[in-house]
Amino acid sequence: MTRSCPGAGNAGPALERRPRLSILLPAYNAGSTLAACLRSITRQTETRWECLVVDDGSSDATASIARSFARRDPRFRLLGGEHRGLVEALNRGLAACRGDFVARMDADDLMHRRRLSRQLGVLDDDPGLVAVGCRVRLFPRRGLGDGMRRYERWLDAIRTERDVRREAFVECPVAHPALTIRRDALTAFGYRDRGWPEDYDLVLRLLAAGRRIGVVPERLVSWRSEPGSLSRSSAAYRIERFTACKAAFLASAFLAGDPRYILWGYGSTGRGLRRALAEHGRRPAFIIELHPGRLGNRIHGAEVVAPERLAELPRLPLVVSVARERARRQIRDRLAALGFLEERDFVCAA
DSSP states (O other): OOEEESSTTOOTHHHHSOOSEEEEEEESSOTTTHHHHHHHHHTOSOOOEEEEEEEESOSSSHHHHHHHHHHHOTTEEEEEEOOOOHHHHHHHHHHHOOSSEEEEOOTTOEEOTTHHHHHHHHHHHOTTEEEEEEEEEEEOOTTOOHHHHHHHHHHHTOOSHHHHHHTTTTSOSSOGGGOEEEHHHHHHHOOOOSSSOHHHHHHHHHHHTTOEEEEEEEEEEEEEOOTTSHHHHOGGGSHHHHHHHHHHHHHHTTTTTOSEEEEEOOSHHHHHHHHHHHTTTOEEEEEEOOOTTTTTOEETTEEEEOGGGGGGSOOOOEEEOOSOHHHHHHHHHHHHHTTOOBTTTEEEOO
């Protein structure tokens, strides 16, 4: 049963006014971080918000912390219920959102005070945008490995909606706690549990439907990255599940017209993607590689060739699957010089 605590009975006229924006914030055993998160929301320069804290059956102080904020500020609302997982909590909270826009937030992250005003401003200025993200800063900095720092730099380099589209199969191009989206679109698409990241699934479905997603090129969210964070502990966020998600969308869109494709790169990234695409009946006809020990061989029936032979190969869809950003940039430049158009002739999928 779902329980609602919209300010412990003292909401008054403030809650009767329809908010401009709803902050959708699922929380599970977030007692150690929730108060700081909610304080960052109270400091927003944009004040026309409501915040729905969806307590997913926590056994710690999560509900009491949210309830105390709701007593002091009727813009906070607490939705309680049994523990049923993140996707159900998101959809339950979404059904209760009343604003025209929904800003996602996680219970262990922090908002810059201008986050809501800046994202709303961009969405107001361009009615064709369905959603916007922003830059993030991972914290705490102590203990951040090289991989997470590279990921932060990659995210922060995404500045435009074109960047969002072209990077969509490299990784999720918008950090979910940084996403603000029009409520009617989010209600229409909803969240799905497919055993892979629900945020990535949402972004790829929006893009596949032709919806435009922009970015505010400012750091407006501090995104916590610790061993206990969901993105680092949940089975749905393992690399192989991200790969499965990419493969499903590639097979249904970019590779929908032909079961054959050309794969550029056969390191661990390319091998994983090949396996995942094979589950959808998509198999490489050629593999482009630099490794001299592989050239001239066949891998799972695909001839391994050097990049210099690309111009003489059949014009099949090309998937570039290399992990390093610098290598992808060089390949993009090389393909552009050959007349290949990204998103039409090739995609990058790290």
